[in-house]
Amino acid sequence: xxxxxxxxxxxxxxxxxxxxxxxxxxxxxxxxxxxxxxxxxxxxxxxxxxxxxxxxxxxxxxxxxxxxxxxxxxxxxxxxxxxxxxxxxxxxxxxxxxxxxxxxxxxxxxxxxxxxxxxxxxxxxxxxxxxxxxxxxxxxxxxxxxxxxxxxxxxxxxxxxxxxxxxxxxxxxxxxxxxxxxxxxxxxxxxxxxxxxxxxxxxxxxxxxxxxxxxxxxxxxxxxxxxxxxxxxxxxxxxxxxxxxxxxxxxxxxxxxxxxxxxxxxxxxxxxxxxxxxxxxxxxxxxxxxxxxxxxxxxxxxxxxxxxxxxxxxxxxxxxxxxxxxxxxxxxxxxxxxxxxxxxxxxxxxxxxxxxxxxxxxxxxxxxxxxxxxxxxxxxxxxxxxxxxxxxxxxxxxxxxxxxxxxxxxxxxxxxxxxxxxxxxxxxxxxxxxxxxxxxxxxxxxxxxxxxxxxxxxxxxxxxxxxxxxxxxxxxxxxxxxxxxxxxxxxxxxxxxxxxxxxxxxxxxxxxxxxxxxxxxxxx
Numbered sequence: 001x002x003x004x005x006x007x008x009x010x011x012x013x014x015x016x017x018x019x020x021x022x023x024x025x026x027x028x029x030x031x032x033x034x035x036x037x038x039x040x041x042x043x044x045x046x047x048x049x050x051x052x053x054x055x056x057x058x059x060x061x062x063x064x065x066x067x068x069x070x071x072x073x074x075x076x077x078x079x080x081x082x083x084x085x086x087x088x089x090x091x092x093x094x095x096x097x098x099x100x101x102x103x104x105x106x107x108x109x110x111x112x113x114x115x116x117x118x119x120x121x122x123x124x125x126x127x128x129x130x131x132x133x134x135x136x137x138x139x140x141x142x143x144x145x146x147x148x149x150x151x152x153x154x155x156x157x158x159x160x161x162x163x164x165x166x167x168x169x170x171x172x173x174x175x176x177x178x179x180x181x182x183x184x185x186x187x188x189x190x191x192x193x194x195x196x197x198x199x200x201x202x203x204x205x206x207x208x209x210x211x212x213x214x215x216x217x218x219x220x221x222x223x224x225x226x227x228x229x230x231x232x233x234x235x236x237x238x239x240x241x242x243x244x245x246x247x248x249x250x251x252x253x254x255x256x257x258x259x260x261x262x263x264x265x266x267x268x269x270x271x272x273x274x275x276x277x278x279x280x281x282x283x284x285x286x287x288x289x290x291x292x293x294x295x296x297x298x299x300x301x302x303x304x305x306x307x308x309x310x311x312x313x314x315x316x317x318x319x320x321x322x323x324x325x326x327x328x329x330x331x332x333x334x335x336x337x338x339x340x341x342x343x344x345x346x347x348x349x350x351x352x353x354x355x356x357x358x359x360x361x362x363x364x365x366x367x368x369x370x371x372x373x374x375x376x377x378x379x380x381x382x383x384x385x386x387x388x389x390x391x392x393x394x395x396x397x398x399x400x401x402x403x404x405x406x407x408x409x410x411x412x413x414x415x416x417x418x419x420x421x422x423x424x425x426x427x428x429x430x431x432x433x434x435x436x437x438x439x440x441x442x443x444x445x446x447x448x449x450x451x452x453x454x455x456x457x458x459x460x461x462x463x464x465x466x467x468x469x470x471x472x473x474x475x476x477x478x479x480x481x482x483x484x485x486x487x488x489x490x491x492x493x494x495x496x497x498x499x500x501x502x503x504x505x506x507x508x509x510x511x512x513x514x515x516x517x518x519x520x521x522x523x524x
Contacts, residue, residue: 154231156270156317156341164314166344167216167359170491171409175514181212181418182410182513188219188521191385195399195523198385198392203351205406209376209436212420212513213246216352216359217379217408223348224397227339230320233267236298239393240265240322240383242335244355247436249372250329252447252461252469254438255423259370261355263324263335265383268302270321276304278334278357279364287331299325301334308360309338316340319349322383329370337381353379364485371471372423374436399524406517412492412510414502421510422493425476426452428501428509435471447471474498 185206192199203219221227233239242263249255277288284291289301296303301323318338325332336354343350357363358373385394411420417430424431429451433441441449444459447470454463454477461469464479474486475495487496492508502509 155229155319166314166316167312168218168407168409169344171216171512172514174508175409175512177514177516179212179410179511179513179515181210181413182408182515183208183211184214184406184408184515184517186406186408186517186519188404188519190396190521190523192396193521193523195396197396198390198394199396200385201383201394203379203381203404203406205377205379205408207375207377207410209247210418211375212410212413212418213374213377213423215409215411215512216354217406218353219351220346220405220407221349221351222397222402222404223342224400224402225349226392226395226397227319227341227349228391228393228395230267230270230318230322230339233320233387233391233393235267235269236302237267237387238264239267239387240337240381242324242337242353242382243378243380244335245376245378245380247372247374247376248370249374249435249471250370252371252471254436254471255372255374256436256438259328261326261328261333261335263326265322265324265335265337266302268321268323268336269305270318272305272310272317274304275307275310276300278306278308278360289334290325290331301325306336306357308357308362309336311361312354312359313338313340313352316343318352337383353381361491371469372435374420374423396523400522402521402523403518404521406515406519408515408517410513410515412508412512414492414494414509416510420493422474425449425470425473427494427498428452448476452477 187204189202190197190199191202201221205214205217207214242265244259244261244263246259246261247255248257248259250257280287282288289299289306291300292298293300294303305321319341320339322337324335326335327333334356338352338354340350340352342348355373383394386392411422413420413424414427415424415430417424419431419435421427423435425435425447426449429449431441432450433439435442435449439445441451442453443450443456444453446453446459446461446463448456448460448463450456462473463470463476464473466473466479468476468486470476473495474488474493475498478495478497480487480495480497488494488499489496489505490499490508492499492510494502494509496505499505499509
């Protein structure tokens with residue numbers, strides 16, 4: 001950095017290869033657009049104005065000033081690759097700061113930091129990533145919460161009873177606690193325990209291997225916790241991270257493939273009347289939720305509300321929804337978090353977590369990209385307490401001790417063999433082997449356990465010839481009249497054609513395991 005003795009001081013920040021540079025700032029910016037569209041249009045901070053075209057590569061701030069009065073002028077440029085001199089041609093942009101030299105000396109270092117921060121924050125907030133990484137920490141108390149009037153202006157009313165049963169209402173009927181095959185642990189915490197802090201919220205849930213998998217679960221936050229509604233947050237803004245560790249079975253193989261599903265969760269639409277189908281309704285080979293039909297750079301599931309959510313929570317509109325996609329299989333895996341205010345009269349905010357369309361009464365088995373989903377299961381979520389710019393997303397309650405409560409429902413097990421119906425190819429016969437182990441109780445390794453395989457020494461991966469592999473088929477021994485779908489009227493993961501040995505196709509077979517756990521958080 002150098003200043004001349006004339007009345008026109010010179011400020012230089014260079015990003016050149018020379019090691020002689022007195023000040024060297026290099027910022028790597030990921031490619032954010034294939035077309036190089038402007039992603040930081042006229043960002044302003046006080047009397048500082050920045051307009052920048054980013055194509056990927058280096059960002060450099062470099063020289064110099066020509067003013068009719070003592071001032072400091074700073075030009076910010078972007079280019080692909082490294083410049084070979086300080087006089088290289090910028091793609092676009094000029095940033096001007098007018099100060100007297102004395103003031104400039106005092107704020108010069110701070111100004112450089114602000115410039116870089118504006119660039120980085122602007123680039124991040126405009127992204128809509130499809131798969132996740134843990135979001136960097138945000139300032140916990142950097143900005144005051146928005147006024148109640150502003151938040152309430154766009155927030156939906158409480159999600160009270162609508163006369164139609166929700167997914168949780170249906171699972172609650174006949175649910176039993178203390179099931180030895182559904183051992184659930186739960187923890188919760190915040191990044192800042194100060195009252196009224198905008199702290200990150202972290203939740204963890206674990207189910208050991210060999211237990212039945214969770215069907216659905218929710219977390220109840222006390223009513224004193226303030227949550228900024230989704231309508232007050234920019235659509236597509238990354239506001240959390242989620243990791244789902246499970247075992248998967250794919251392409252007819254046993255359920256033993258470790259699957260760390262990692263999502264970067266972004267704010268998504270809560271408009272329940274503007275929906276998108278989870279399935280490939282238009283028949284173009286890509287599920288509708290993963291498409292970008294309006295070419296905004298965001299998957300449609302971000303800008304539209306999944307239609308199956310209206311079947312799972314009819315007549316209820318969430319206060320906020322986040323969604324993330326992870327390309328583990330094709331199509332990508334979808335994770336969602338929904339926040340319902342006072343759901344069906346429950347005081348507080350109910351956070352619901354969903355993977356794919358699990359729980360949809362109209363879901364088609366075998367169409368989720370994987371055939372089986374089983375334990376060990378671990379769920380870890382962090383919701384940011386504030387945006388990168390410090391705008392609040394969560395606000396801690398007043399000082400006190402609070403209980404955060406998990407309610408988890410497990411999958412049904414009709415024959416009581418410890419293997420849930422969705423994983424059990426012989427749901428009414430106790431299995432000989434373990435479907436997580438290749439060839440165990442399945443000598444011909446065709447996916448059918450010996451308990452119900454007509455010939456366990458002659459492999460037939462599609463026993464009923466309906467186009468679904470045995471492990472993808474919720475009725476592997478009887479072909480449905482309509483092979484384009486797999487009908488399961490009572491939602492117990494046993495296809496209607498096979499659901500004859502128990503209570504029939506209209507009454508679910510097997511009790512629902514229920515676990516309720518509480519985690520205490522102290523605010524001071």
